[in-house]
Amino acid sequence: xxxxxxxxxxxxxxxxxxxxxxxxxxxxxxxxxxxxxxxxxxxxxxxxxxxxxxxxxxxxxxxxxxxxxxxxxxxxxxxxxxxxxxxxxxxxxxxxxxxxxxxxxxxxxxxxxxxxxxxxxxxxxxx
Numbered sequence: 001x002x003x004x005x006x007x008x009x010x011x012x013x014x015x016x017x018x019x020x021x022x023x024x025x026x027x028x029x030x031x032x033x034x035x036x037x038x039x040x041x042x043x044x045x046x047x048x049x050x051x052x053x054x055x056x057x058x059x060x061x062x063x064x065x066x067x068x069x070x071x072x073x074x075x076x077x078x079x080x081x082x083x084x085x086x087x088x089x090x091x092x093x094x095x096x097x098x099x100x101x102x103x104x105x106x107x108x109x110x111x112x113x114x115x116x117x118x119x120x121x122x123x124x125x126x127x
Contacts, residue, residue: 025054026073028082029103033057033066043068049075049083049100049119065103074121075114080104081121087111097122 030046033039039057047053050070059066075083082100087093093111101107105125113120 025056025069025071026050027058027067028070030057030066030068031103032063033059033068039066039068047071049085075119076112076121078121078123079127080108080123080125082124084111084120084122086117087113087120087122093120093122096120100124 028046028050030042033042043053043057046068047070051072052070054069054071056069057066058069074081082104084093084096084100087096090111097107097111100122101124104127108123108125110123111120
């Protein structure tokens with residue numbers, strides 16, 4: 001009994017000190033990706049506003065859609081928002097919000113600053 005209690009306590013301590021890194025990953029749609037070379041080209045750009053690409057990618061619909069594993073998640077709590085980097089005004093939003101919402105039903109015409117001059121988000125039609 002003592003040994004199993006010690007094992008449980010040790011496991012609890014280790015999981016609290018060293019949380020699973022995979023839980024920090026955040027997948028962003030990237031269109032179809034067919035091989036690692038293509039992922040190496042697409043994913044760094046897809047993840048540029050999510051603290052970079054973690055090197056992982058997955059096909060979620062063959063010939064239709066893949067996702068890139070990014071290092072951090074949304075800057076907003078709204079699941080329809082996608083990170084877009086800094087946006088200064090509505091005119092700039094009309095060009096900068098197209099790419100983040102490309103695989104999420106398009107841009108809904110709404111954007112907002114999260115951190116001025118650092119991060120804005122664009123609202124897309126789908127999650």
